[in-house]
Amino acid sequence: MKRTVRTLTTFRRLDSLPSASRQLTSALPNPGFPTKARIPRRSLQSSHFNLPSYIRPTPRYTMATKSGDVNLVEAAKRAACQQAVKDNFSPSFKYVGIGSGSTIAYVVEAIAALGPEVSAHMKFVPTGAGSTKLIRDAGLTVLQVPELLSEVGFAGRGTSRQHLDIYFDGADEVDAELNCIKGGGACLFQEKIVSRLSKKFICVADSRKKADRLLTNWGYVPVEVSPVAAELVRQALIDLGSKDPIIRFAGSTSTYLVTDNHNYLIDAPFPTLLLNSQAELIDPANGLWTPDALAAKIRGILGVLEVGIFSGLTGPQATAAGPDVEGVRPVKIYYGKTDGGFEIQE
């Protein structure tokens, strides 16, 4: 893994941005990182434990970020996204995948800033309702996955299925091998489809998402399930060694969150994962899983639609391996840092 550290010279605090930029920022989804149902590992609220686990609201993640630092984090995320677009976006692109969450908004902002002369001929494939709105509000053309597939047609068996030139998206946690956990914002299923359909996935995040191994700071694996099978899946996850998996609630309500695909999410805590390169250490009885092994095992449970672990091959590796091979892992991560720099991991 090559790690490059660069320092941004163009870094600015948000409060020094022109008012139009400030307005855009305040309109972004989840502008303050801690407002989403989030990483519980270091911040479980004790009151959650007084409820039976199956009705406990998903604990909120309150990162150790002072409110005064929020603008710095947002500015760092924006700087990383601007660099990711600068390094990876090409006017020759036809189809561009746009993921979900708060960070991706800055990618859309950077693409829109290139002007219609660059983006007007392109179509942007979203990963859910939020991402659809983001693309549309930026004046870019939305193309949903089913329409994309009708537009490109079926070229026969053995031909490439990677129709998108690139896919940009955020992540909840990323390990040293660029395996990711995604789904903290409830969009993992469509994200996995779009990543699968893309030539490469470029990930954008702030540096708090970086960890040596998955489930270090982020506490659970999001799993999208059929509502009717939710309790069945929860029991199966406990059998697999998950401690207290819970069905996610919508914000602070007592209603279960329903995904864009009309399903529920189960947030399943597991011990910190191994790297895929440590497969010889897998020991399910002692909670030792690699990302690939745990993802495959969870995917095999009846009632599971998809799991929020993005591991395995990258898009280019999948291309090299053959047309029917799936690649969903990012090729590169841009981490924005609150000190004004950013780091690229590949």
Ligand SMILES: O=C[C@H](O)[C@H](O)[C@H](O)COP(=O)(O)O
């Ligand atoms: O379901 C949501 C997605 O996987 C997001 O990409 C992920 O949660 C990161 O979101 P954010 O950029 O808001 O941290």
